[in-house]
Amino acid sequence: MEKVKTCKKCGKRFRLIPMELKFYKRFGYPEPVNCPNCREKRRKVMRNPHQFFKRPCDQCGKDIITTHDPKKGRIVFCEDCFAKYYDRVDPLEADRAPDTSGKVVKV
Ligand SMILES: [Zn+2]
Ligand SMILES: [Zn+2]
Structure with missing residues (x-):
């Protein structure tokens, strides 16, 4: 099931698709609280954010x-x-x- 969340940073609403939700669940990570835009900004600061x-x-x-x-x-x-x-x-x-x-x- 798809989820709509509100970004904690910019207040915009964003969607979490089932595939994403599954991914976070699988690795035990909390669901993101920021929209893809804000996450993209953070990603530029952090290197290899999706590497485990x-x-x-x-x-x-x-x-x-x-x-x-x-x-x-x-x-x-x-x-x-x-x-x-x-x-x-x-x-x-x-x-x-x-x-x-x-x-x-x-x-
Ligand atoms: Zn945002
Ligand atoms: Zn320990």
């Missing part, structure tokens, strides 16, 4: 799937560690805060 990497969680070492290239040296936690981390640390004050949580690879 398998890498260990920087906290517990479990294999996770993330969009962050391990070579770039960003800290990425699995969902569990991410949640625990932000239970303890104020994200605004954490300078070594993980960029995002990755999805744990289901075996």
Whole structure:
């Protein structure tokens, strides 16, 4: 089923087609909150946004799937560690805060 959402950035309405929704669900990513235009702008800032990497969680070492290239040296936690981390640390004050949580690879 198609979804119509309102962009959090520019307020425009945009559609999410079933194929897209499936994709986000499959990789455990949240549905986008920005319209394709705003996402395109962000994409120019971030490199390889649609590339997925398998890498260990920087906290517990479990294999996770993330969009962050391990070579770039960003800290990425699995969902569990991410949640625990932000239970303890104020994200605004954490300078070594993980960029995002990755999805744990289901075996
Ligand atoms: Zn927008
Ligand atoms: Zn972890």
